Amino acid sequence: MAFSFRAVKLTTFANLSIQFATLLSGVLVARLLGPEGRGLYMTAILYPNIVAGLAAYGFVPMLAREAAKTNTREEGRRIIGRAVALALFQAFIGIIGLAVIIYLVGLPPDDEARRLSFIYGAAWIPCNLLGLYLVAIDQGQGAWGRHSFFRFITYPLYISLLLIFWLTGLFSLPVVLISLWSATVLSVILRVIFIFREYGFPKFDEFAYLGHLKSAFPYAGALYSTLVVTQLDGFLATVLLGKAPLGLYAVALTVAQLLNPFSKAFGLVAFTDSAKAELAGSDHQKHIFAARFRLILLGFLCMVIGMAFTMPFLIPLVYGKEFVPSVMIFFVMLPGGFSISIGTIIDERFRGKGLPQYGMKSMWVAAIASAIIAVSLVNWLGALALAAGFSVAQAARTVLLLHWFCRHEEIEFSSLVIPRIADLQQIPWRKLLRIR
DSSP: OOOOHHHHHHHHHHHHHHHHHHHHHHHHHHHHHHHHHHHHHHHHHHHHHHHHHHHTTTHHHHHHHHHTTOOSHHHHHHHHHHHHHHHHHHHHHHHHHHHIIIIIIOOSSSHHHHHHHHHHHHHHHHHHHHHHHHHHHHHHHTOHHHHHHHHHTHHHHHHHHHHHHHHTTOOOHHHHHHHHHHHHHHHHHHHHHHHHHHTOSOOOOSOOHHHHHHHHHHHHHHHHHHHHHHHHHHHHHHHHSOHHHHHHHHHHHHHHTTTHHHHHHHHHHHHHHHHHHHHHTOTTHHHHHHHHHHHHHHHHHHHHHHHHHHHHHHHHHHHOGGGTTHHHHHHHHHHHHHHHHHHHHHHHHHHHTTOTHHHHHHHHHHHHHHHHHHHHHHHHHTHHHHHHHHHHHHHHHHHHHHHHHHHHHTOOHHHHHSOOGGGGGGSOHHHHTTOO
16 A cells, blocks of 8 residues: 555645634634633633543544455444444543533633533534544545545534624624534534445444443553643643743744644555555555655655745744744754654554554653753753754654664665655656646
8 A cells, every 4th residue: 555646635635724724713703702702712612622532532543443444335334333333422421521520620610611611512522523433434444535525624614604693693602602513513414424325324233332442542542642742742831931932932833833734644644554554464565655755754854944944034924023033943943843744654654553552652752851851951041942852852752753663664764764766756747747
């Protein structure tokens, strides 16, 4: 199984479109609700989002991996039935957890936010989980057109509903939440219609919940580690930096990670190809992946060089002259952004093989290294200390992943990371240049 040009193109387009739609919807809600309403909106959706992320457990990659191994219509009906049953089970657990957070713990502290958060979360969590699990099946089966479409379609539906309510004069915070829920429901309904057309009614036999929990446990560990490590990085930044340096750091971090949509697209394809290659049992696949990976590495390197030349001008132009100090922080963080992009692909390749523990271990190494460097140097370097910790830690994580991958696949390190002239022949020039 090799990287499909069409698959990467579709997933990259979906990732970029989702980022743009997220930005557009955020601007629209902020302008129409104002600062106070926008803050209440963020508070209302925060806890349902956290609970849904936890309730998803490790079932998304587990289902994608199992879907990659389905060959018949009957197998497809079974795995879809499994996804529906798991979504219902996990949604029930998630709603109970949300009720505990809101009514026993008392978060969020605002009464109106608590009421809106629970009503919205109880209605949204089941739909969100079902949508996630069904899209995971599309990923595993390599149905990249469906996968990209159903990941993206929620956003234009949401924006359309917001505009309709605004034009009719019915715009308010509850209406925004109803619009978001309705967009999620509509996208899931569309997906279910496709399921019935392709597979018929899902089969719900052979459902062993505890067995699925066990199978998904390694992925759940990786997911929860990601959540903890991400929050740790944000916690260190808020504790160690003042408001102004934190703002400069946040802008530099955002710009340094502009490669993420591309690396995530390659990562999704790498996951599915890895699962299918394992089923095929072909030793030749690892050499195909190595050749594709060298080409990706070369492409990312060219993009990083382009960012290094353009961002010193674009950062002040886009964010304002007060963010000129972010340029130096960006340069320190750029190697880390490049490393994350490379590491993401290897991590997803491991996940597709059913080995998420490699990514989890490397992530904790990076988190500890970043914290040590940041705490040690922040008094002398300020935001640059966190930037240095970020780059060193992410580079170390990526080197570890590459080392483990080469050892697992029994290939030479140089054959994975050193591009060759012949690699350029892999580029589908006719498709890129639209030559027929």
